[in-house]
Amino acid sequence: MNKKILIVDDEKVIRWTLRKKLTDWGYEVIEAGTGGEALDMCQKENPDLILLDVKLPDYSGTTVLKKVKNTYQNLPVIMITAHGVIEDAVKSFKLGAYDFIIKPFNFEELRNLIKNALEAFSLKEEIASYRKKEKRQYSLDQIIGVSKKIQEIKNLIKKIAESEASIVLLEGESGTGKDLVSKVIHYQSRRNNYPYVAINCSALPDTLLESELFGYEKGAFTDAKSQKKGLVELADGGTLFLDEISSMKISLQAKILRFLETLTFKRLGGVRDIKVDLRIIVATNQNLENLCKEGKFRWDLYYRINVCPIYIPPLRERKEDIIPLAEHFISEFNVKFRKNIKGLSKEARNLFLNYSWPGNVRELKNAIERAMIFEEDDYLSTKYLPIKLNHIHVKKEALLFEFPETGISLEEVEKQLVIKSLELAKGNKTKAAKLLGISRDALRYKIKKFNLN
Ligand SMILES: Nc1ncnc2c1ncn2[C@@H]1O[C@H](COP(=O)(O)OP(=O)(O)OP(=O)(O)O)[C@@H](O)[C@H]1O
Ligand SMILES: [Mg+2]
Secondary structure, three states: OOOEEEEEOOOHHHHHHHHHHHHHOOOEEEEEOOHHHHHHHHHHHOOOEEEEEOOOOOOOHHHHHHHHHHHOOOOOEEEEEOOOOHHHHHHHHHOOOOEEEEOOOOHHHHHHHHHHHHHHHHHHHHHHHHHHHHHHHOOHHHOOOOOHHHHHHHHHHHHHHHOOOOEEEEEOOOOOOHHHHHHHHHHOOHHHHOOEEEEEOOOOOHHHHHHHHHEEOOOOOOOOOOOEEOHHHHOOOOEEEEEOHHHOOHHHHHHHHHHHHHOEEOOEOOOOOEEOOOEEEEEEOOOHHHHHHOOOOOHHHHHHHOOOEEEOOOHHHOHHHHHHHHHHHHHHHHHHHOOOOOEEOHHHHHHHHHOOOOOHHHHHHHHHHHHHHHOOOOEEOOOOOOHHHOOEEEEOOEEEEOOOOOOOOHHHHHHHHHHHHHHHOOOOHHHHHHHHOOOHHHHHHHHHHOOOO
């Protein structure tokens, strides 16, 4: 569809000349001779851009500009001024005009101006609609759960989001929802019109992480051919999410601490202090206090980030949430896969409630996604649930075991038993080894083998 441009000028000849050019360039053109008409047209015709003369018979161009900008914030307006009336131009810029062009026109310049303005406009619109969508997607009621713990967490999130708290700590095992919570905090805060920037500290070696975070000046190191802004600057006004902070090396931790205390930093190789205004959300799936005791995490940094902690418990400690979450994902995937699964079958329900969900909500979501792809019945059966879910559960001392038709991997059985024994023994390896009838060393070996730390 052709972009629609509104020409506002009281001189007919000018409108005529402009119309001819703009039509040649492939635009649809509408015209107005007065400010009043222009405002009318804006409402009725929804133009994509306005060419607005500064001098009009009824209102001044800047008044019209102001009125337009009040209602259509992102709509680009290019002012037309006569030669030498620079004050008007300055005033228009302040009121949000995209640019101005001086009569008599340089058409090449005008053409570029319009093209750029329209591009900038559609980008802005796109970002605005994206943000709107994100705000909806990351509302508080997207966090599912009926357990007391989740309710408490939601209250906490609401308070923190509305507060000015500049640092938030999210602790919880992998898959418990730290990412989700972090986004909800951002999109429910006053910062939601500014960027949300996330970085995973374990994904990059420390030197790279530092330059990603703080940026660098030209020539700071051999490859620094030009200046680069860091994520900290890009997130200015918004939220910076530092995921897996525990994997940050001690030396960088000191720099981060300094930054957290002042919200001021220097780009690598730079001398100037740069101040930013942002909220930092830090996440970890390890126990930071233990890491501090082991000398792997700085106590001072820990104290600094532990001001507003939110701990998300693993799913096995809030079993009431399992079924509501499962039902939530079923309806989500019903939409995605155009299916109409009505819920969990009785067997699936039992299975879900008895399983320990070491991968937490993520594992639950994945299990449902997979099963829903294959399920032919109205209710989700156990048939297509991932094997490791299929009936290994320890009840008191007895081991109930049903051999799934689809077969089973012995390794997986062993892994689940090791997990279960550790759970029953509350992490005490000597006890867990006893439960399994093996030596402590053998258990240690298995924990390592299955990566269960
Ligand atoms: N309470 C919840 N309600 C709805 N969806 C949830 C909930 N908790 C987690 N999820 C979903 O489960 C998946 C995993 O969550 P998320 O990625 O936030 O976990 P995480 O704690 O960041 O894990 P990791 O430590 O591995 O990064 C996501 O798809 C997330 O949307
Ligand atoms: Mg995460």
